[in-house]
Amino acid sequence: MTEHDDNRLVAERREKLKQLRAEGQPYPNDFRRDAVAAELHAGYDEHSNESLESEARVVHVAGRMMAKRVMGKVSFATIQDRSGRIQLFIERDAVGAGVYQAFKAWDLGDIVGGVGPLFKTKTGELSVRVSELRLLVKSLRPMPEKWHGIADHELKLRQRYVDLIVSEESRNVFAMRTELIRFARLYLDALGFTEVETPMMHVIPGGANARPFVTHHNALDLDMYLRIAPELYLKRLLVGGIERVYEINRSFRNEGLSTQHNPEFTMLELYQAYAGPADVMHLTQTLIREAARSLLGEAALEYQGARYDLEQPFAITTVEDALVEHNDSLAASDVRDRDVLTALCQGCGVDIKPEFGVGKLQIELFEKTVEKTLAGPVFVTQYPAEVSPLARTNDDDPFVTDRFELFIAGREIANGFAELNDPEDQAARFHAQARAKADGDEEAMFFDADYIRALEYGMPPAAGLGIGIDRLVMFLTDSASIRDVILFPHLKLEAD
Numbered sequence: 001m002t003e004h005d006d007n008r009l010v011a012e013r014r015e016k017l018k019q020l021r022a023e024g025q026p027y028p029n030d031f032r033r034d035a036v037a038a039e040l041h042a043g044y045d046e047h048s049n050e051s052l053e054s055e056a057r058v059v060h061v062a063g064r065m066m067a068k069r070v071m072g073k074v075s076f077a078t079i080q081d082r083s084g085r086i087q088l089f090i091e092r093d094a095v096g097a098g099v100y101q102a103f104k105a106w107d108l109g110d111i112v113g114g115v116g117p118l119f120k121t122k123t124g125e126l127s128v129r130v131s132e133l134r135l136l137v138k139s140l141r142p143m144p145e146k147w148h149g150i151a152d153h154e155l156k157l158r159q160r161y162v163d164l165i166v167s168e169e170s171r172n173v174f175a176m177r178t179e180l181i182r183f184a185r186l187y188l189d190a191l192g193f194t195e196v197e198t199p200m201m202h203v204i205p206g207g208a209n210a211r212p213f214v215t216h217h218n219a220l221d222l223d224m225y226l227r228i229a230p231e232l233y234l235k236r237l238l239v240g241g242i243e244r245v246y247e248i249n250r251s252f253r254n255e256g257l258s259t260q261h262n263p264e265f266t267m268l269e270l271y272q273a274y275a276g277p278a279d280v281m282h283l284t285q286t287l288i289r290e291a292a293r294s295l296l297g298e299a300a301l302e303y304q305g306a307r308y309d310l311e312q313p314f315a316i317t318t319v320e321d322a323l324v325e326h327n328d329s330l331a332a333s334d335v336r337d338r339d340v341l342t343a344l345c346q347g348c349g350v351d352i353k354p355e356f357g358v359g360k361l362q363i364e365l366f367e368k369t370v371e372k373t374l375a376g377p378v379f380v381t382q383y384p385a386e387v388s389p390l391a392r393t394n395d396d397d398p399f400v401t402d403r404f405e406l407f408i409a410g411r412e413i414a415n416g417f418a419e420l421n422d423p424e425d426q427a428a429r430f431h432a433q434a435r436a437k438a439d440g441d442e443e444a445m446f447f448d449a450d451y452i453r454a455l456e457y458g459m460p461p462a463a464g465l466g467i468g469i470d471r472l473v474m475f476l477t478d479s480a481s482i483r484d485v486i487l488f489p490h491l492k493l494e495a496d
Contacts, residue, residue: 009142013107017138031113031134035059038083040118041126049120061086061128062113062136064165066143070104076127077103079112080165087127088114095133102135109139109165157483157491173477173485176295180473181248183291184268191283193244193270198233200226200250206451207231207390209443210253213263226252231390231464232451234271235419239459246270248469259481260411262489266469271419273460277402280416280463281379284406285314288377288413288472295476303409303478306375314406315378319366322380326370336399341365355439359384359399374407383417389429389445391417408475416465423455 020026040059044052063079063086073092078085092100094116106112115132144151144166156163156170163170185195203222205212207229215224230249237245248268255261272280289310292299299310317325320335327344334340341361345352348368352361362384374380382400385393391401403417420426430452436444473485483489 006142010140013138013140013142016105016107017140020135020138026138028134028136031060031062031136033060033062033081033113035061036081036083037061037063037079037086040086041084044118045126047120052118052120056117058115058117059128060113060115061088063111064139065106065108065110065112068106068108073100075100075103077112079114087121087125088112088130088133089116089119089121089127090114090130090133094129094131099133103133106135107139107142109141109143110135111137111139154491157489158494160487170484173473173479174487176477177469177473177485179295180291180476181469183294184248184287184467184469187287187290188244188246188270191244193246193272194242196234196237196242196245196247198227198230198247198249202227204446204448204450206445206448208253209387209389209445211255211442213252213254228253229267229466230269231466232448234269235459235462235464236451236454238271238273238419238462239454239457243273243460243462244271257490259483260471262470262482262486264490265482265486268467268469269465271462271464273462275463276461277381277404277416277418277463280465281314281316281404281406284414284416284465284467285377287467291472292476301476301478303475304480306409308375308377308408308475310377315376317378317380318382319362319380319384319400320382322370322374323362323366326373327365335362344369355436355441357384357386359386363387371407371412372410374410376406376408376410377413378407379404380407388417389433390420390426392420392422393425411471412468413471413475414465414467416463419459419462419464421455421459421461423452426455427452 017026061079061081063081065077066080066085067078069076075090077088077090079088090100090103095103113134113136114128114130116128116130119127119129121127144162189195201215201217201224203224205225205228208231210228212225212228215226216222217224229251230247234245234247246269248266250264251267252264255263257263289299292301292310301308301310323335324330324332330340330344336358338358338361341358342352345361345364348365350364350368356364381404382394383391383403383405385391385399385401388401388403391403394400394402401417405412406414430445430447433445434447437446470482470485473479474482477485479485
């Protein structure tokens with residue numbers, strides 16, 4: 001359909017609306033629905049027409065008209081509500097000649113209401129034999145072509161409301177997203193976790209290495225930051241005695257757009273006192289496995305053409321072992337050699353800065369040569385302390401921390417670690433981060449004096465976990481891009 005055709009159809013519909021206004025209220029709000037399509041199909045699809053006629057259940061249904069067939073004195077219309085579709089059987093003699101004549105001019109996309117008893121047509125389709133028919137909302141824009149939906153993928157993202165009207169697949173993706181979040185809440189609640197809400201505007205952004213969005217509070221005349229993570233507030237609650245705590249949170253990071261990144265995203269973040277990384281890894285594995293079983297009926301699934309069996313124990317490796325395995329020229333004895341790592345990073349096109357230590361070089365090389373190869377599910381453990389400013393260092397090897405990341409299909413799904421609860425160690429790391437920020441690292445952390453004060457009261461030994469909800473939804477729904485699982489993803493401004 002060309003833009004000219006589209007404009008012509010809109011003009012025709014506006015003329016119809018003009019006539020409706022002349023006749024009275026064109027957008028009434030006095031029709032009350034008492035049944036939805038899925039409920040009716042579930043309750044009556046197996047009934048015979050004789051059974052339906054004997055029961056004579058009269059229903060009030062409403063929805064968007066998705067199909068229409070006018071056949072003389074009898075017509076059919078299919079309406080779509082939040083649960084599915086139901087057919088309306090419309091007879092001129094039943095609804096009246098005036099209403100029937102008006103109905104013939106109604107358009108696909110209009111929202112209509114119908115009242116009448118249930119019955120089955122000669123073809124056996126459950127339908128409503130309409131005795132009262134109402135136009136509830138006049139749609140001024142035409143629907144996409146019936147059999148093709150929205151062909152332009154960017155248009156699907158910009159006009160998600162239309163995408164949801166015409167695409168059952170899209171509706172299913174977002175229904176599954178809702179079910180996943182509901183499942184996570186029930187799962188954690190059953191384990192004794194307390195759900196909380198923490199601030200989304202921070203005076204000091206913390207909890208991750210990321211560039212924040214800046215805003216301004218007029219009454220306080222104070223620059224503030226949209227949170228990059230809720231971590232430091234949740235751990236303050238550990239200090240306060242809420243020993244199992246979680247938040248399903250919106251976080252914001254001022255970073256680029258990609259199939260895996262949206263500046264605004266959803267995380268599940270939790271903290272458990274008297275737990276270590278192994279405990280949280282077990283929780284992570286079990287939660288994801290049980291979520292797949294609950295949502296999909298099984299824990300084996302296909303993602304982008306590859307098969308993943310979540311029933312099997314997730315693999316475990318270390319950052320350094322993974323580096324050696326995926327870089328033929330890197331020997332285990334050289335995995336902490338700065339010169340060797342520098343040469344390998346330069347060979348991969350990494351922009352190396354003078355302040356990069358061995359740990360930072362390891363992670364740069366890991367992201368370039370390892371990350372995308374990790375089909376998984378696999379836990380990668382023992383991240384360098386240099387890139388883990390909030391994680392507890394390993395007792396046997398202080399170069400690394402008791403931290404892990406979970407990778408599935410070449411992307412990070414979860415990040416967790418034993419929490420650093422030594423206030424003096426944490427203060428020293430904050431100072432190091434502050435120096436890095438002063439040297440130009442926009443993703444380095446600020447010094448949070450209040451958080452240090454909280455630690456000085458004593459935070460119990462604990463482990464924490466963050467799961468990227470968007471990426472997990474991508475995996476469970478076989479979606480290639482994060483934009484496909486976010487209702488309104490951020491896009492470049494639309495051309496005029």
